[in-house]
Amino acid sequence: MIRGQPVPLSPSPPRFTSDPNILHLYLHIPFCHRICPYCSFYKHTPGETDLARFIDALLSEARRRSSELQSPILKTVYLGGGTPSMLSPTLLRRLFTGLQEAFDLSDAEEINLEANPATFSRNSAETYAELGINRVSLGAQSFHPEILATLGRQHQPADIANSVRLLREAGIENVSIDLMFSIPGQTIEHWGDTLAQALALDPLHLSAYNLTYEEDTPYFESLECGDYHDDPDLNEEMFTLAHHTLTERGYSHYETSNYARGGHSSKHNRAYWKGADYLGLGPSAVSTIRTRRWKNVPDTTRYMHQIEQVGHAESEIENLSTSQLDLERIALMLRTDQGVPTRHLSEVAPERIEQLVAEGLAERARESLRLVGRGALLVDSIVEHLIS
Numbered sequence: 001m002i003r004g005q006p007v008p009l010s011p012s013p014p015r016f017t018s019d020p021n022i023l024h025l026y027l028h029i030p031f032c033h034r035i036c037p038y039c040s041f042y043k044h045t046p047g048e049t050d051l052a053r054f055i056d057a058l059l060s061e062a063r064r065r066s067s068e069l070q071s072p073i074l075k076t077v078y079l080g081g082g083t084p085s086m087l088s089p090t091l092l093r094r095l096f097t098g099l100q101e102a103f104d105l106s107d108a109e110e111i112n113l114e115a116n117p118a119t120f121s122r123n124s125a126e127t128y129a130e131l132g133i134n135r136v137s138l139g140a141q142s143f144h145p146e147i148l149a150t151l152g153r154q155h156q157p158a159d160i161a162n163s164v165r166l167l168r169e170a171g172i173e174n175v176s177i178d179l180m181f182s183i184p185g186q187t188i189e190h191w192g193d194t195l196a197q198a199l200a201l202d203p204l205h206l207s208a209y210n211l212t213y214e215e216d217t218p219y220f221e222s223l224e225c226g227d228y229h230d231d232p233d234l235n236e237e238m239f240t241l242a243h244h245t246l247t248e249r250g251y252s253h254y255e256t257s258n259y260a261r262g263g264h265s266s267k268h269n270r271a272y273w274k275g276a277d278y279l280g281l282g283p284s285a286v287s288t289i290r291t292r293r294w295k296n297v298p299d300t301t302r303y304m305h306q307i308e309q310v311g312h313a314e315s316e317i318e319n320l321s322t323s324q325l326d327l328e329r330i331a332l333m334l335r336t337d338q339g340v341p342t343r344h345l346s347e348v349a350p351e352r353i354e355q356l357v358a359e360g361l362a363e364r365a366r367e368s369l370r371l372v373g374r375g376a377l378l379v380d381s382i383v384e385h386l387i388s
């Protein structure tokens with residue numbers, strides 16, 4: 001059930017099924033200098049927002065959740081947005097000091113921050129290292145100035161290489177270069193060159209996302225009025241080029257849009273895909289603890305006000321059934337190289353699975369079903385075929 005209005009947490013939060021003390025934390029930092037026309041995340045320019053007050057609201061929410069969840073141990077922390085790299089070193093220190101008071105971070109295996117190459121300096125990189133941030137995902141998107149301009153990005157290709165260098169000099173080796181393909185005006189040659197330039201930086205991780213036209217974005221309007229076109233053949237060609245180029249260079253294609261070498265896949269995202277419990281703090285952040293899911297109000301001013309007045313900012317709460325959770329796991333885990341364990345497939349008609357296997361799109365591997373060949377490319381329609 002979804003409720004439209006905020007309601008308090010139940011007096012006895014549900015217990016976890018596996019290890020009740022292990023948790024993954026997401027913090028949503030909704031500020032961006034400039035709004036990209038394809039982006040559907042909750043974000044805005046800071047305007048008059050008091051950023052110190054915002055950090056204090058996040059910390060207040062962190063303390064409350066930590067106490068309700070009996071001081072869980074955090075395994076991963078992910079600062080996303082928005083543009084977390086917009087936070088000044090002073091604000092980041094304030095945030096991390098408070099987080100360390102609220103949670104036990106000593107066992108955190110991965111602390112990731114999303115960064116925009118346009119908002120980067122030696123001082124920021126050194127601050128990240130000092131605070132224990134050990135992974136940075138760089139929103140590079142493309143190495144072509146005209147494509148970056150189409151995307152409304154502020155940075156130039158040289159800023160990407162400069163950010164990687166500054167991070168390495170500060171001691172942060174685990175850098176992900178995040179790229180996009182099927183951008184309006186982008187040719188297959190542009191995409192091949194972007195992949196080559198990203199590889200020249202020798203990152204431990206690369207993401208290659210197919211641009212999607214999300215509702216309520218200027219890009220969607222351009223698609224609707226015919227200025228932009230979504231070309232499935234070009235999408236496939238670009239997806240396949242990324243797969244061949246990156247796997248030939250030793251990267252493991254471990255999720256539809258993600259590649260890693262040396263075992264440096266994203267621990268935080270792997271936890272999501274496996275259906276682990278996660279806590280989201282900040283406006284619009286979603287949390288799922290066992291069968292309970294809630295979403296914070298997607299409005300920074302209301303978020304701060306509600307945290308200060310009533311201690312939480314929930315706007316929607318849902319209690320998930322076992323079959324809902326299984327269907328979600330199928331949708332998420334089929335995207336990964338490990339596939340979905342067969343114990344989660346009880347809701348799926350066996351003949352639909354057999355059809356995929358017969359067509360060479362999936363295979364049974366030990367106790368799981370995983371996509372192979374063109375199956376990885378067709379994951380969205382396959383998920384629909386299995387669970388509709």
Ligand code: SF4
Nearest residue numbers: 032035036039081082
């Ligand atoms: S910088 Fe990132 S979060 Fe901000 S508008 Fe652009 S894509 Fe969205």
